[in-house]
Amino acid sequence: TQDDKWLAIDDYIVENFLEADPVLEAAQAACDAAGLPAIQVAPLQGKLLMMLARALQARKILEVGTLGGYSTIWLARGLAEGGHVTTLELDPRHAEIAQANFENAGLGDKITVRVGPALDSMAALHTEGAGPFDLIFIDADKPSTPDYFDWAVKLARPGSFIVVDNVVREGAILAAQSDNKHVKGLRAFYARAAADPRVTATAFQTVGHKGHDGLAIVQVTQAPSD
Ligand code: SAM
Incomplete structure (x- = not known):
């Protein structure tokens, strides 16, 4: 079937382009042991995040949605010398597991986890003048994605990239009349990014062991005004 072919191709790409990675394997094992989803x-896709960070010579990276810090470790690996990742997580237990993973990965001094609702943390980062962030990865609760996107633009600079995960959801996003809050949130994100003159956007579909989904990549082209 088509799915078997996609899985075989996913495996083939992994075999070619990914090496054994004891650090990330240990982090994932800790997440699994703690019962994280x-x-x-x-x-x-984690590797893509690292490569984007490198291409941007990122010194400041912001992540919305930490979980156990798997994607955060990839992002931190792409940081320029002296760079820092700030990652936002609602659930203190997730944050605690992530923090332990960062320390075990030797990345404790390059990553800060902020616990609380990400919308509040993003507002606080803006007030503190913590930006601009070179790369922002949005991967938390989907209904808030349009609001995270708005904050991300405010926390960015011209040239920054904003990456949004899970923007296809096996095609569920096509349902214009859907009452599903995840679908509504993502459709509102597409509409907002499309209408925003300060950004240019693309997205691509992904298939493989994580099913059929997609990533959006948005480039900020104009300085955000407050
Ligand atoms: N980026 C992670 C990775 O790839 O390893 C996965 C993140 S997981 C998909 C989403 C995370 O967002 C969960 O840990 C969840 O607790 C967190 N989350 C949900 N609502 C949130 C909110 N309002 N503010 C901050 N984090 C939130």
């Missing part, structure tokens, strides 16, 4: 990015 396996909703982290796929390894090949």
Whole structure:
């Protein structure tokens, strides 16, 4: 079937482009042992985040939705010398597991976890003048994605990238009349990004062991005004 073919191709790409990775394997094992849901990015997508960070020579990275810190470790690996990742997480237990993973990965001094609702943390980062962030990865509760996107633009600079995960959801996003709050949130994100003159956006579908989904990549082109 088509699905078997997608899985075989996913495996083929992994075999070619990913090496054994004891640090991330240990982090994932700790997440599994703690009973966290396996909703982290796929390894090949984590690597894309690292490569984007490198291409941007990112010194400041912001992540919305930490879970156990799997994607955060990939992002931190892409930081420029002296750079820092700030990652936002609602659930203190997730944050605690992530923090232990960062320390075990030797990345404790490069990553700060902020616990609380991400909308509050983003507002606080803006007030503190913590930005601009070179790369912002949005991967938390989907209904708030349009609001995270608005804050992300405010916390960015021209040239920054905003990456949004799970923007396809096996095609569920096509349902214009859907009452599903995740679908509504993502459709509102597409509409907002499309209408925002300060950004240019693309998205691509992904298939493989994590099913059929997609990533949006948004580039900020104009300075946000407050
Ligand atoms: N980025 C992670 C990775 O790839 O390894 C996965 C993140 S997981 C999909 C989403 C996370 O967002 C969960 O840990 C959840 O607790 C967190 N979350 C949900 N609502 C949130 C909110 N309002 N503010 C901050 N984090 C939230």
